[in-house]
Amino acid sequence: xxxxxVDPAAGARAGALPEAIAALSRSLxxxxxxxxxxxxxxxxxxxxxxxxQLLFRVLSPLPAGNALASIALxxxxxxxxxxxxxxxxxxxxxxxxxxxxxxxSRELLLALSWLLARGPVPEQMLAQTRVPLGDExxxxxxxxxxxxxxPAPHMEAEGPVDVRHVQWLMGKLRFRWRQLVSxxxxxxxxxxxxxxxxxxxxxxxxxxxxxxxxxEMLRDPEGGQKLLRxxxxxxxxxxxxxxxxxxxxxFWQWMDTVLGTCTPEAPAAASQPTFLPWVPECGxxxxxxxxxxxxxxxxxxREAVERRRVAWEAKARGCGRGPEWSATRRASRETxxxxxxxxxxxxxxxxxxxxxxxxxxxxxREDGAAGDRDLRAAELIRTLRSQEACxxxxxxxxxxxxxxxxxxxxxxxxGLIWILPPGR
Amino acid sequence: MSIVTVQxxxxxxxxxxxxxxxxxxxxxxxxxxxxxxxxEAYQASCKERFFSEEENGVPIARAVLVDMExxxxxxxxxxxxxSGRWKYGQHACFCQKQGSGxxxxxxxxxxxxxxxxxxxxxxxxxxxxxxxFSGFFIIMSMAGGTGSGIGAFVxxxxxxxxxxxxxxxxxxxxxxxxxxxVQNYNSILTLSHLYRSSDALLVHENDAVHKIxxxxxxxxxxxxxxxxxxxxxxxxSVFQPTYSAExxxxxxxxxxxxxxxxxxxxxxxxxxAFNVWKTQRAFSKYEKSAVLVSNSQFLVKPLDxxxxxxxxxxxxKAYIHQYTKFGIEEEDFLDSFTxxxxxxxxxxxx
Numbered sequence: 029x030x031x032x033x034v035d036p037a038a039g040a041r042a043g044a045l046p047e048a049i050a051a052l053s054r055s056l057x058x059x060x061x062x063x064x065x066x067x068x069x070x071x072x073x074x075x076x077x078x079x080x081q082l083l084f085r086v087l088s089p090l091p092a093g094n095a096l097a098s099i100a101l102x103x104x105x106x107x108x109x110x111x112x113x114x115x116x117x118x119x120x121x122x123x124x125x126x127x128x129x130x131x132x133s134r135e136l137l138l139a140l141s142w143l144l145a146r147g148p149v150p151e152q153m154l155a156q157t158r159v160p161l162g163d164e165x166x167x168x169x170x171x172x173x174x175x176x177x178x179p180a181p182h183m184e185a186e187g188p189v190d191v192r193h194v195q196w197l198m199g200k201l202r203f204r205w206r207q208l209v210s211x212x213x214x215x216x217x218x219x220x221x222x223x224x225x226x227x228x229x230x231x232x233x234x235x236x237x238x239x240x241x242x243x244e245m246l247r248d249p250e251g252g253q254k255l256l257r258x259x260x261x262x263x264x265x266x267x268x269x270x271x272x273x274x275x276x277x278x279f280w281q282w283m284d285t286v287l288g289t290c291t292p293e294a295p296a297a298a299s300q301p302t303f304l305p306w307v308p309e310c311g312x313x314x315x316x317x318x319x320x321x322x323x324x325x326x327x328x329x330r331e332a333v334e335r336r337r338v339a340w341e342a343k344a345r346g347c348g349r350g351p352e353w354s355a356t357r358r359a360s361r362e363t364x365x366x367x368x369x370x371x372x373x374x375x376x377x378x379x380x381x382x383x384x385x386x387x388x389x390x391x392x393r394e395d396g397a398a399g400d401r402d403l404r405a406a407e408l409i410r411t412l413r414s415q416e417a418c419x420x421x422x423x424x425x426x427x428x429x430x431x432x433x434x435x436x437x438x439x440x441x442x443g444l445i446w447i448l449p450p451g452r
Numbered sequence: 453m454s455i456v457t458v459q460x461x462x463x464x465x466x467x468x469x470x471x472x473x474x475x476x477x478x479x480x481x482x483x484x485x486x487x488x489x490x491x492e493a494y495q496a497s498c499k500e501r502f503f504s505e506e507e508n509g510v511p512i513a514r515a516v517l518v519d520m521e522x523x524x525x526x527x528x529x530x531x532x533x534x535s536g537r538w539k540y541g542q543h544a545c546f547c548q549k550q551g552s553g554x555x556x557x558x559x560x561x562x563x564x565x566x567x568x569x570x571x572x573x574x575x576x577x578x579x580x581x582x583x584x585f586s587g588f589f590i591i592m593s594m595a596g597g598t599g600s601g602i603g604a605f606v607x608x609x610x611x612x613x614x615x616x617x618x619x620x621x622x623x624x625x626x627x628x629x630x631x632x633x634v635q636n637y638n639s640i641l642t643l644s645h646l647y648r649s650s651d652a653l654l655v656h657e658n659d660a661v662h663k664i665x666x667x668x669x670x671x672x673x674x675x676x677x678x679x680x681x682x683x684x685x686x687x688x689s690v691f692q693p694t695y696s697a698e699x700x701x702x703x704x705x706x707x708x709x710x711x712x713x714x715x716x717x718x719x720x721x722x723x724x725a726f727n728v729w730k731t732q733r734a735f736s737k738y739e740k741s742a743v744l745v746s747n748s749q750f751l752v753k754p755l756d757x758x759x760x761x762x763x764x765x766x767x768x769k770a771y772i773h774q775y776t777k778f779g780i781e782e783e784d785f786l787d788s789f790t791x792x793x794x795x796x797x798x799x800x801x802x
Contacts, residue, residue: 203618206616206617209616210453210584210585210587210616211584213585213616214585217583217584218583
């Protein structure tokens with residue numbers, strides 16, 4: 029862990045440190061008191077569980093809720109360890125900490141500051157829990173990718189898995205998926221109705237109509253009060269974040285001293301990670317089979333490559349120079365360029381400015397006028413459709429490859445009739 | 453969450469009428485045996501699901517009626533209107549004058565494509581009326597030509613156009629000693645096609661329902677109307693609003709706990725695959741009633757029998773020309789046999 033450069037003159041006045049830590053604590057959801065931080069510097073055991081829980085809140089992709097509170101400390105600790113490991117946390121000592129919260133508060137404090145140094149954690153957490161006033165949806169895929177989060181603790185498969193059970197589960201999954209889609213369609217229809225009915229009600233001319241939250245606020249004044257209190261809480265967290273940013277250098281100075289009290293560690297690169305990827309256990313016999321199969325495949329591939337190379341060389345030697353040869357070469361180069369271009373276009377964002385990240389507010393407009401930073405639904409739909417077409421083409425290609433492979437396997441076993449399932 | 457019903461053919465339309473009638477009369481029944489608020493919630497939910505509102509307050513069934521002959525549809529429409537409590541939409545039906553001659557191929561390859569646009573338009577209008585649309589309920593028989601052939605065609609279309617919605621097909625399994633000679637051909641063609649495009653097939657066997665009428669209800673001269681009413685009662689109790697298992701209400705002694713016995717389940721299915729939905733309110737004047745919807749091996753024997761009979765006919769090429777005349781080739785038959793044999797095999801190997 030590299031030491032962060034800090035300006036020694038900053039925040040030298042007394043009381044600056046507790047203020048900085050208090051601001052940090054206020055800017056995080058259910059942050060522990062400055063006292064916990066101080067005790068953690070001296071590795072006091074009573075600070076450990078609060079820090080495990082804070083790390084869990086920071087690293088967990090789940091939104092805050094009662095569900096989180098009911099997760100046992102051991103489980104939280106394990107998830108924190110695996111999340112930090114998968115993010116590349118360099119210190120071994122963390123992985124070796126006991127999960128019952130009995131010791132290790134200083135190490136946890138170091139882990140927290142490592143996370144804080146890597147990215148804007150308080151701002152990210154604030155963004156996760158913000159209250160949207162408008163009806164929103166996101167356009168980019170970032171959120172979907174980021175929410176992959178720490179891997180869940182794995183479950184042992186008890187013995188061989190029956191494929192019919194898997195099929196049954198797939199059926200259930202497909203069913204749930206379709207229910208989700210029809211719920212979304214219902215939601216869209218209702219949103220559209222609300223936007224249509226409340227035309228002209230909004231004080232902001234640019235928006236023109238109410239969102240669901242705003243309409244609800246008018247309908248239910250008590251709910252409106254609740255919303256107001258939530259917004260005030262959010263404001264306070266935002267102010268805490270600003271205060272934290274101003275007071276940050278003091279914190280880092282202090283963390284230097286914390287790091288100083290630790291014993292130096294051997295560089296992490298040389299050591300084995302504690303968490304190995306989980307490999308399903310198969311019997312020895314199966315493993316040997318797999319190894320042998322791989323070796324055979326390798327042989328086959330080598331032979332195939334050799335044959336191809338010989339054939340190509342023969343062809344190329346036969347071609348020689350001349351206008352015919354260069355014409356063929358030019359034609360094939362053009363084809364390749366065209367294919368590459370098509371592929372690139374397929375995967376690139378549509379022409380025009382790439383849509384900004386994060387959620388966008390849905391606004392229904394009659395006149396079709398859009399500001400500079402506004403996105404039009406029609407264009408987005410077009411982009412999504414072309415991406416969908418690309419993915420479908422890839423899917424069809426992969427399915428075709430699967431079918432060819434199946435046919436090849438079926439052909440290899442004489443006397444066996446394969447009945448493929450009806451295409452769906 | 454609303455359901456759009458598609459009633460196909462004579463069978464589908466007659467049953468559809470009984471179902472809507474049973475649902476509405478249950479929801480208006482005064483013997484709910486529960487508190488007023490509960491009753492109102494129940495009624496509102498049932499109405500939202502199956503009916504839409506009109507200005508004068510008469511609920512309109514969320515249904516599309518399709519048949520190739522006008523007689524049954526006209527009867528159905530007028531019966532509904534006569535009840536005074538509900539009716540079908542004015543423009544919700546599609547019919548022709550010629551019938552399908554109990555020929556699956558005619559229904560699937562001729563009527564289907566010819567009238568595809570009109571039928572799908574009707575369905576689309578009904579779907580657009582729903583605020584929150586949850587899926588289709590398609591009622592048809594297997595043995596005839598209209599319900600089975602057009603039913604298979606329409607279900608396929610719905611799969612293409614509404615791939616995210618759920619489709620459940622209510623299939624009427626014909627009498628073993630039914631009157632239509634080619635009913636087995638029609639059945640296997642229907643089943644194999646629906647297997648691919650539908651999400652759930654709910655089967656009612658005429659023989660079984662007939663037995664219920666005869667033995668449990670002691671009806672002497674069993675008519676189709678009796679059979680249909682029993683069917684409607686069963687379907688109605690499946691469809692009526694219930695609470696999911698997480699809700700706070702439960703009966704004092706839950707007789708359904710017995711179904712959790714692991715011996716009843718296949719080895720690979722977890723016990724929690726059994727879902728119990730409960731409701732406080734009484735259904736159709738029965739103080740307590742329970743309906744079991746199960747996916748089990750019960751169907752193997754009847755299915756096997758139909759496949760066997762159809763295969764015997766096919767082996768001697770009996771009546772095949774009536775199908776090839778309209779574009780259903782022998783290969784299509786073979787495909788159907790293959791799919792259904794696979795289904796039988798999977799169920800046997802549970």
